[in-house]
Amino acid sequence: MSDKILSQHFYKKNTLEIAKKLLGCFLVRRLDGRTVKARIIETEAYIGQDDLACHASKGRTKRTEIMFGPPGYWYAYMIYGMYHCLNVITEKKGFPAAVLIRAVDPVKSNKDHGASFNGADGPGKLCRDLKIDRLLNGAKAYTRESGLWITQGEPVAADKIAASKRIGVDYAGEWKNRLWRFTVKK
DNA sequence: ACGCTGATGAAG
DNA sequence: TTCATCAGCGTT
Numbered sequence: 001m002s003d004k005i006l007s008q009h010f011y012k013k014n015t016l017e018i019a020k021k022l023l024g025c026f027l028v029r030r031l032d033g034r035t036v037k038a039r040i041i042e043t044e045a046y047i048g049q050d051d052l053a054c055h056a057s058k059g060r061t062k063r064t065e066i067m068f069g070p071p072g073y074w075y076a077y078m079i080y081g082m083y084h085c086l087n088v089i090t091e092k093k094g095f096p097a098a099v100l101i102r103a104v105d106p107v108k109s110n111k112d113h114g115a116s117f118n119g120a121d122g123p124g125k126l127c128r129d130l131k132i133d134r135l136l137n138g139a140k141a142y143t144r145e146s147g148l149w150i151t152q153g154e155p156v157a158a159d160k161i162a163a164s165k166r167i168g169v170d171y172a173g174e175w176k177n178r179l180w181r182f183t184v185k186k
Numbered sequence: 187a188c189g190c191t192g193a194t195g196a197a198g
Numbered sequence: 199t200t201c202a203t204c205a206g207c208g209t210t
Contacts, residue, residue: 044205053205055194063194081191083206100205124206134193168205188210198200 003028004152008142011071015090015097019045019182022088024156027104029130030147036117036130038104039153044166045180046087047097053172056096066138067096074148076127076137083124084133088141088150101126102167102181160185 006025011018022040029036046054055077056064066075067089075087075098087098104126106119120126127133132148139146163179170176 046205055205058195061195077205078191078193080204080206081193083191085205087205102205122206128207166205171204188208190207190209192204194203196201196203 005142005144006150006152008070008072008140011088011090011141012092013090015045015047015099016180018090019043019099019180020158020161021155022099022101022150023161023182023184025153026107026151027101027130028149028151029132030144031131035109037107037109037151038117038119038130039107040101040103040150041105041184042101042103042121043182044100044102045097045182046100047091047180049096051172051178052175053166053169053178054096054098060096064096067098069093072140072142074136074139074141074146076132076134078134079124084127085123086127086132086136103183156184 022043025040027038027040049056056067060068070093071089073089075089079085087100089098091097102123103121104119106117120129162183162185164181166181
């Protein structure tokens, strides 16, 4: 089966590398008897306490606690009072870092052909459409228990990956200029 | 360019 | 306890 779930070990390394390797992988959501599969096409890296765009730059707080924990866990939070963002924790325990999943393409499965999921081109829309909220915060991304996990995909070649500045972090001083956003070229 | 909306963290 | 801010989105 090509439905191999990415292991916890997969997430325990360099965040930039993981952000790129997640491109082409599949985000899988279990929703009331239905399974929706979507191809990850856009990610962003948030790395450590020095990165002013990273929530963990505030230090260890109730909200950022999950980022300081072991890799392979979901970090889901509410933003702007009406949307949610989905991240997966990376690096070893104690080093706060995560990859934000920003956009996905729909996948035609043989089970539910004519699928109702059309993909999502932003982190808020992605969470809205896949019914992801704070209840998933702290759940595991490397098992099916939580109803949300990631499976292996066809790796995207380096020359098919574009790096650009992260979105919505103009407040982050020099850190806003880091090319830590990754997209799959058309 | 703006308003929506409520969680978050810093200030008092 | 208040207050400004925010890893977004849809409309003007």
